[in-house]
Amino acid sequence: MYVSHFTLEDFNRNNHAPFIKARPNTNVLNHLCQDIVPKVEITRHIVASVRRRDRAYLPTHFHVQWAMECIGFAFSLPIEYHSIISTAIEIYKDWLNIGDGERPVCIEEDEGFYQREIIGHLSLLFVERPGDTHKHVELCVEVLILLRDFIRLKTLEEDTWKCLLKIMLLMSHPLLKSISALAQDLCPLLLKTLFEIWLRSNTRDKELWKELQTCSSAWLHHIWLIYQWKAVAHGLTQRINAMLYGEEPPTLQLHFLRISKPHDEPPETLLLHFSLEQSLYFWYRFLNLMLLNTRDKIPTDPDVHKELVRSVATITDSFLEIAEKRTVAKGLVMPNIVTASGPQALAELTRKFQDTHFHYLWGLSRLPIPSADGLLNMFGGWLFFHANAEGSYNEFGRAEAIGALCRIMCKAGGPNRDEFLGKFYRTIFKCMESSSSSLVVMYILKHSPNLLTLDHRGVRILLHKEALSKAIMNNLTDSNISPAVKRPCYYILGTFVAVAQYFNQPAPIIQVTTILQKALDHETDSENFHRLVWTMCIFAGSIHSDSELLTNIVIQLVNRLETIDYIQEKKIYQDLLETIATLPFLICYKPITSENLVICIVDKLCSYISKKFGKNSNETIISSLLFALLHWLACFPNVFMEPTIRQNALSVAISAQALDRVKEVALYVEDFLMNNLGRGLPPIAYTSLDALEISSGLLTYSEVKLPKRHFLYNGQVLLTLYDSSQENPTNEEVLVVMRNSVGRYIWKTKLIYRIDDGNVGNTAWKMDLCQDRTPPIAPAHDDEVSDHLFEDLSDQEKALFRSFQGIIKKQEEINKNYESGIHTEYETQNVVMSPKPTEDVPKSYRLLLAQLGLLQTEHITSLLALSGDEVEKVISDIDKIPEKELIIAPILYLKTPESKETDVLSNVDYYSQSFQDFLPQMGVLLKSTHTQFEVFKQVSKYLTKYGAALYTSGYYYELVSVVPAVIPDASSLTLQDLISYGQVVVLWNQRANDPYTAKIPNLLESHGMKRKTVIILTPLKNRLIKVNISPNEIQQGPLLNDMLVPEYMMGTLLIRTIINMHGTSMARVSSRIRRIEQLEVLSEIGRKAEATKNGKLSSILSHAFQITKWD
DSSP, X not given: OBTTBOSHHHHHTTXXXXXXXXXXXXXXXXXXXXXXXXXXXXHHHHHHHHHHSOGGGOOSHHHHHHHHXXXXXXXXXXXXXXXXXXXXXXXXXXXTTOSSSOOOGGGGGGHHHHHHHHHHHHHGGGSOOSSOHHHHHHHHHHHHHHHHHHHHHOOOXXXXXXXXXXXXXXXXXXXXXXXXXXXXXXXXXXXXXHHHHHHHHTOOOHHHHHHHHHHHHTTTTOHHHHHHHHHHHHHHHHHHHHHHHOOSOSSEEEEEOOBOSSSOBOOEEEEEOOOHXXXXXXXXXXXXXXXXHHSSOOOSSHHHHHHHHHHHHHHHHHHHHHHHHHTSSSOOOOOOOOOOOSSHXXXXXXXXXXXXXXXXXXXXXXXXXXBHHHHHHHHHHHHHHHHTOOSGGGHHHHHHHHHHHHHHHHHSBSOOOHHHHHHHHHHHHHHHHTTOOHHHHHHHHHTOTTGGGGOOHHHHHHHHTSHHHHHHHHHHTOTTSOHHHHHHHHHHHHHHSTTGGGGOSHHHHHHHHHHHHHHHHHOOOHHHHHHHHHHHHHHHHHOOSOHHHHHHHHHHHHHHXXXXXXXXXXXXXXXXXXXXXXXXXXXXXOTTOOHHHHHHHHHHHHHHHHHHOSTTOOHHHHHHHHHHHHHHHHHSGGGGGSHHHHHHHHHHHHHHTTSTTTHHHHHHHHHHHHHHTTSOOOOSOSOOTTOOOOOOGGGGGGGOOSOEEEEEETTTEEXXXXXXXXXXXXXXXXXXXXXXXXXXXXXXXXXXXXXXXXXXXXXXXXXEEOOOOSOOOOOOOHHHHHHHHHTTOOHHHHHHHHHHHHHHHHHHHHHHHHHTTOOSSSEEEOOOBOSOOSSOOOOHHHHHHHHTTTTSHHHHTTEEEEOSHHHHHHHHHHHHSOSSEEEEEEEEEESSTTOOHHHHHSOOSOOOHHHHHHGGGGOEEEEXXXXXXXXXXXXXXXXXXHSEEEEEEOSSEEEEEEOTTTOTTGGGSOHHHHHSSOSEEEEEEOOTTOTTOOOOOGGGGSTGGGGSEEEEEEEOGGGEEEEEEESOSOOOSSSOTTEEEEHHHHHHHHHHHHHHHHXXXXXXXXXXXXXXXXXXXXXXXXXXXXXXXXXXXXXXXXXXXXXXXXX
């Protein structure tokens, strides 16, 4: 007796199911009794008696089988007789030897026969009948748990397994193809039990598999079919991954969900010891069980469809997890790939898997990861069908399918076949162009953040046809979409805003502009805003021919600053301010940058700063605004010459000095503006590697062996004068070195005398001077001067004056020539002299002091003469204070992501052309021979250490790029030697062994690299470079993680990113404070020295006019 062979009609057909042996001498009660009442009574008494009596009362097979006629019939009784059914279950539990009770001894003699009979009887319970459904479900659950314990505890014969499988199908199919309450409640546990039995049976019978395939296609309206199938298929997939890649434990693990009804069954992880051959066979079978049933069929229930596609996507994702694990910055350890013991073909296959991994470790093959083509060969047809499903009720499943396809394309190994690329981009384009639901488009954007970096030809279609840009704009401007959902859109923007110019068509540029402008008005999430503003910064830097577009982008960024509440939205405000402060460095070299734009920005920044003064002033914000203002003026110094701009900028700098925590920053800004702007000294930067040529001795003034004198004016300016006339009387030159709170400035002057024929030669000294407007005082007669001066002089001073009187008379004639050259306007002063007299004359440095007006009465009181070893030491300390922040950034060329430290430091024969084109953007090539030049004094230590480096500088920084490619003997260094000085390390990831790999360089795992911020530059086709930053945290831009940048822009953007990551703003202020402290020390030394002399006049004159040779 069994579920489909119980009623007299079914029994008399003699139509027995395969795998179940026919027994005509059974089903006795149905043959003897027509009425249910006697059947119930007989069954009640027999079941109760068997339960109570000792096993000895059933001594033979005949007795046992006769009793089973009644016990088995109990499972067909109406549910109201549930107590009888429960007792029957307990009896069979004992007789299957999985309970606590005893059983007849004769059962052991033919265990398999009785097991099959009991299984058939138990199946009768799964026929639907009237009555209490809840009680019916409880009884069925007892039977399912009994069967589950039975297969877990017992070893079954093959015939028993096949019988059990057939019985399970016979009792499951009629029930599960319906949607009755009984079917809904039993479905979770019934399918879990069915799949476990199927796996443990290890059946290879094609008829049983075919029947399971056919039956399961009728169960698709049950979502628990998908849940339980997913648990099995995913577990088997993980086992296959272990076979292919050795990434998971070799035990088969099935993770079943919790079942809350009809009884509470917690989540269960089922462990099965499957061989490789078993795993591969059942993986193939179970995978096709669902894929074949639904490859051209969509479940009618949208929830089932969504869960079905999500389950298939989970399986493909398990392969992609392997790809993600193996592309991180970690060296591959040879995995434990077990060689199959049989069959021979499988053993050979596993050996090939091992060989593939060995070849990779030996550098002979690509990184072994799942390929996109391989996954699409298995799942592509199914996923493409469901991704293109029509009907609004299919949008959830459709979205899951297209999301899975996007992940495969973005994460799996390339290259891709044109066939799959064509299908993929047709599907994407269809979804974006048609009136698809926003959910489908959202899934495309969510799972395609780096799609544009793959350089597929289909990407251009998406950009040209505006489909992608429209989808992004709709998402970013929709206030109902959460920030997390919008975030991938900003990643996608970062991959194509800088390359929009490549298309040479206005459409992509207009699209990008519109998206960025609208997003800037709507975005309020701090993380999204961070990526948005830096993306806009790079976009502005990529504009080369459209002045109006550049102006609009920059002004909109600055205007947005005024609409942000810097107290409530501090992070957003600060990010935007950092972006605005970086922009001038990216656009200052562009001819399309108009002066009116810069004036407008400076005016706005001055206005914003003024508005921040008040009771609740935020010192951090004001300091950042001041630095942003300074950046714009330093990059566009001509704007500072405008009177209104100069007045406004100095006004806000002076006003800010009233705030204690901003005072030093404001003082620095004021000093810098007053001292540095308008000098027109371009930085040494962005020059080709062999273009640096320095021949001027001025750059090495500290080594000049000439007489010198030091004068401290007003305690703020230190003048050092070097005079060559005493060494070479025919060459009257003065080298002037001025040191103040901001830095150090150098001039050289030379006197050229009028020749005899009357022609006038111009001096080589051109200096911006603002002369005193006071009319010159007519000189008195010598006697009047002597009498007037002698009244206030001591005897010693009178004697000293007489010794100087002769010198002064000789100088009068020369001074008269100067009077004709004095101007009362601010202009360049050219000094011409009369023919040089033959006799000794006052030296040129004295003329310079007089010309500067420092010897006039109102200034001489503020002038201190300095000399001595103590002074020289303090001056040396001042010169050690850096005028600019020095930043060291190693740039390491990696031929492959697997390159080791020794590979990086060895002198290789070949560097890629893209790397060679990139290096000149990082500055000029300096060698150890350049250490003699004063301008490179701060970097001389590193030139000596490394032998060569790339150098660039700005108005407040110097950047030294340490590149083994240009170091003469890099192999003598260690990685720690290269990376010990800087916070940022740049890796050029050439990927010469596999241009399609997404592998992150293993070098990141080196001990010293873990504490660094690493910028990874990966060259792609079409002269594009992908940027990755590790650790992947929010960093200062303009370069951010997962951006795509044209090669020609990389140097500028990389330099700005390195500078911003170091955060050097306050270092400048600290240097100023240190200089002022040292100048105060000099002032104190000068006052003490002056106190020991006879007076101010004596001190200055003896210091300035001493004819004896200087120290």
